[in-house]
Amino acid sequence: MKSKVMIPKSDPEARHFPLYGARVPAGFPSPADDFIENTLDLNTHLIKHPAATFFVRVEGDSMVEAGIYPGDIIIVDRALEPHDKAVVVAAVNGDLVVKRLRRKKDGRVFLESENPLYPAVEVSPETDFHIWGVVTYVIHALS
Numbered sequence: 001m002k003s004k005v006m007i008p009k010s011d012p013e014a015r016h017f018p019l020y021g022a023r024v025p026a027g028f029p030s031p032a033d034d035f036i037e038n039t040l041d042l043n044t045h046l047i048k049h050p051a052a053t054f055f056v057r058v059e060g061d062s063m064v065e066a067g068i069y070p071g072d073i074i075i076v077d078r079a080l081e082p083h084d085k086a087v088v089v090a091a092v093n094g095d096l097v098v099k100r101l102r103r104k105k106d107g108r109v110f111l112e113s114e115n116p117l118y119p120a121v122e123v124s125p126e127t128d129f130h131i132w133g134v135v136t137y138v139i140h141a142l143s
Contacts, residue, residue, distance in 0.1 A: 052079035066114035072140040076133035087135040
């Protein structure tokens with residue numbers, strides 16, 4: 001995955017959006033329900049560890065079955081401990097990839113795609129391998 005890493009900058013004028021108190025299973029809040037519960041700062045909602053979080057744009061289709069598509073922006077948190085089945089951004093022999101981390105009971109480690117067209121890659125002791133962080137959110141347009 002060729003990537004352009006985007007580091008969040010602290011914004012003294014954080015953007016706050018209205019957060020309606022009504023739950024919406026499918027649709028928009030009723031015009032009669034003009035009660036705004038609070039405001040929502042997306043930075044506060046999506047970024048738990050600002051100093052350890054970065055954004056990166058995805059290239060390729062190896063993670064489509066995980067809901068990560070070409071052109072999406074993923075939010076990656078370096079403060080989180082990578083665990084089995086976590087989606088991670090890793091450097092493998094100098095290349096950045098986004099894959100699902102799989103740790104087998106026998107101690108072997110694999111990076112799995114979420115597309116059957118791409119095989120899993122075993123991380124051997126000879127592999128130059130570093131996990132950059134755990135993917136926490138994906139941002140993509142619906143159309």
